[in-house]
Structure formats: structure tokens, C-alpha cells
Amino acid sequence: MSAAFEILGFNTYDYVENYYFLYNDWLKVFKGKATVDDFRRMYKGVDAVVDTPCFHYWEELHQAFPDAKIILTVRDEDAWLESLRNQNARMNEDYFLWALFLLTPTCWLRHSYYLTISRFSTQITQWPRHSRKLFNEKMLRNMFKGHNDSVIQKAPRDKLLVYKVSEGWEPLCKFLGVEIPDKPFPHKNKGGQAVNELRETNQIMKKIVRDCGLSVLGYSVLLSFVGYKLYKSNAASLAWSYIQ
Template identity: 50%
Template sequence: MKVILAGAAKTGTKTMAAAFTVLGFNTYDYLENYFYLHKEWLKIFDGSATNEDIRRMFDGVDSLTDAPTCIYWEELQEAFPEAKIILTTRDEDSWYKSLINQFETGNASFLAWIICVISPQSILRLSYSCHVLGRFFGDHAGWPSFKLRPFHEKVQRALFRQHNYNVLKKAPMDKLLVYNVSEGWEPLCEFLGVEIPDKPFPHKNKGGTFIDELVKTSPVVHQMLFQGAMSATLMTLCVGYAGYRLYKTSSGQRWGTWILQNAQKAVERVRDFQKS
């Protein structure tokens, strides 16, 4: 493990994940942790994971970003004492505005809701999602709503300040970089001891567009969409077959005939009303 990003969500975590990828690091952001390692993370959540468990979890991973990394950065740093720590910072007012915008964008996204509702992986990971959101970001309505409900503004701001203070107080100073993504490549690459790439510094999730970006580029989201489509297809086939079997019975035929007759009567009444 080369670097642990301890900065809170909405301080440029998606940008940092993209920057680490450009630098050639194998990066686990929120989705990778959520999709591939949720069971292992549950052990970290309840305090039963050993340092050996954590090192085994992230074998071959170079960098960690976003939640739940930022919440459990101390446990991760204890397991990887050689890793460097970056605290990404941001003006508190713009951070809070961006956080609320992200919640609203996510709650309004029909595609995100569909993924959560029909993907078996999302349903199986409910305890993971609720824990992560509840620790820092607010509340999670659960299946089938999946709406995010942030804390009161004063609580949200206080948690943000406390998080930053905790990192500054507890992280080893010789391994810590306090960094704003607006600073670009130079301080980041100097801290990590790598060459500055011949590419522009990335800027991801600008304006809370990360859902659209993930749908286009994320292999994890593509897997969830595929699994969700398969689940929806199987459900449709099962319902259709059950309906067919019911219709083949005498009671099912009577029930189907009754529906058709009443539907015809309803159509006739509408027509009569339109003529009058």
C-alpha cells in the first residue's frame, strides 16, 4: 500500500482516484471496496479484523480513496505503517454545498435507483451501505427507496471539522500531506516520490456528475447493471409463467374472463361519457 486518502468525501476524492490511476496505482475507490470487499469491510466495522486480515484484503492495491477509507484510515494505517497519508481539504462552505448537491443528484437519479433496487449485489450489501452512510453522511432509507438523508447542517459541518482535526492530530507528520486538488501534480508527485506525468491533472465529479461518468466508465457499475438486467429478466419470466399456469386452471380462466369483461365495461362507460 502506497497511499491512504484520509480526506472526507466531496474534497476531491474522485479526482484523486483518477490521479492515482494516471500515476499507475491500482486504486480502490468507494465502488471497488463496496463491490469486491464488502464482507471483509464488515469485519473492520465490528472491530474483528486483524492487521493480517486487512493486509490480505488489499494485496496488490496501491491506493485507497473515499468512504469507508476516510472513516477507517487509522485502522488502515496501522495495518500499512509504510503507507503515506493524504488529507484533501476544501473550503467548508463549498464542501457542504457540494455534499448536499451530491445527495440531491443521487436521489433524483432514476438510473441509480434502478441499479440499487434490482441488483442482487446492492440488496446483499445493505448493511455495508447503511453503516458507511450512517457514520459520516447521514441516513440511508434502505430498500426499495435507497434515498440519502443527510444530517442537520450543523451536525454535518461539525463532523467535517472533527474529521479533519482528527487526521491532523493523529497522522504521523512525516507521512502526511495536506493537499487541495487545485494544487495539481507538483506537490502530490513530490510527496509520493514519482515523476509528474505528461497529462493534465484530472477533475472528476464536477457538478455531481459522477453517476453518469460511472455508468459510462466503471466496470463495477457495468457488472451491477448486467446482474440487475438478468434479475429483472428472470423475475419477468417467473411472473409470466406463474400467470400462464394460473390462467390454465379453471379458476384462473374465470378470473381472467372477469377482468376482461370489466375492462370492456369500463371502456364502454368512458366512451358513453365522451359522447354525452
């Protein structure tokens, strides 16, 4: 959906944008201290929001933006669970990703946000890696069904589209009042490949990777300096012992 919105020309905040730009604001939300005005400020100039944590707070967001349209994407429950399982398994195996978390100040600052988001998904998170016991399947299925039921029951009928991405552009563009683009409907995160795709295409992820490289360079220079000072200190002590 994020890729589709971008093709349609909408300024879209996906997980990465919320993580990078709004982590402090979301920490305030998580503590129950945010107001409707906070949500309005957070998403001033933003056309669409997708993914966690936004879908958990769809009612608060709609209160802040009552004219906004709501799109509930639905899919087969088993396929969704398997996709989520695959994505987190790939994250467990992605040592470069964990290097970013461990070595990049950008990620250190957002660690509390990341842990809270993990709990939203009922994952059992351990640092610096996810636990292998990622899922309470029953809780996840209940969350999946409960969210869908809540949106369908509570969202204003004239503002809601219940949508399967397999339906393609036509119902989506008709609902949004925009022309159908001359491009195939995008299919991202195939087989849980979201992290790899983001690393290759997302400008924020590219910046975090660059920051990691600079951090590694800085650590190397610091360790080299400390090693040199220790070497000089030991050499001086050894020379003094010979003189005595």
C-alpha cells in the first residue's frame, strides 16, 4: 500500500518514516499523553499513513483528520501469519541489520520506540536479537481479527474501503478519486523481504547505513588511538624499568 500511495503521488509515512521522524512523538502517544493537536502536528503535510504504529491508533488519527479516508486491507489470515513469521525470521538472520542497531547512534536513540512497537505485535523481544519464540499465534490471530472487526464496525461507512490488494488499482483509485496510473500495481515485501528492499530503495535506510559506516570509522579511529596510547604507556614503563 505504501508503494501504491507513492505511485499515486501521496506523501506517505510508512514504518520507517514514523520510526525516524516521529519516534519522540510516538513515545508520548504510547504514554497516553498525546492530544488530537499532537496528531495534527505530527502529520501536517502528510497524505497517507500505513503500517504500525498508525493502524493501532486509527481512531485517534481519524479524530484528528475527520475528512480522511480509511482503507482496511484484508487478506487470508494464514497467509498473513506466515508472511509475518517469514519477515521476522529474516530479521533474525540479518546480521547487518543488527549491526545497524548496535553501532548507529540513530538507532540507539530510537531503541525505546522499537521495543514498544515489538510489544504491540505480541513478540517476545530480547536485545540485541529477537527471541526465536517470536509468536503467540493465538494472540496474533485474535489481534488480526479484532482489528478488522473494529474498523468495519466503527469506521464511518462513507469513509471506509475494505480492500484486497489483489483487486488492483480500480477500486482503490475510484475510492480516492484519482486516475488509474499507467503502471502495474506494486507488490513489495514478497516472502518477507521488506528489510532488504528498504535498505536498497528507502532514503532513510540508506542514511542509517551511511551513519553506521561513519560510526564504524569513528570507533576504529578511537580504538586505534587508545591502542596507541596504551602501547606508548607500556613502552615507556618498560624503558623506565630497564633504566632502573
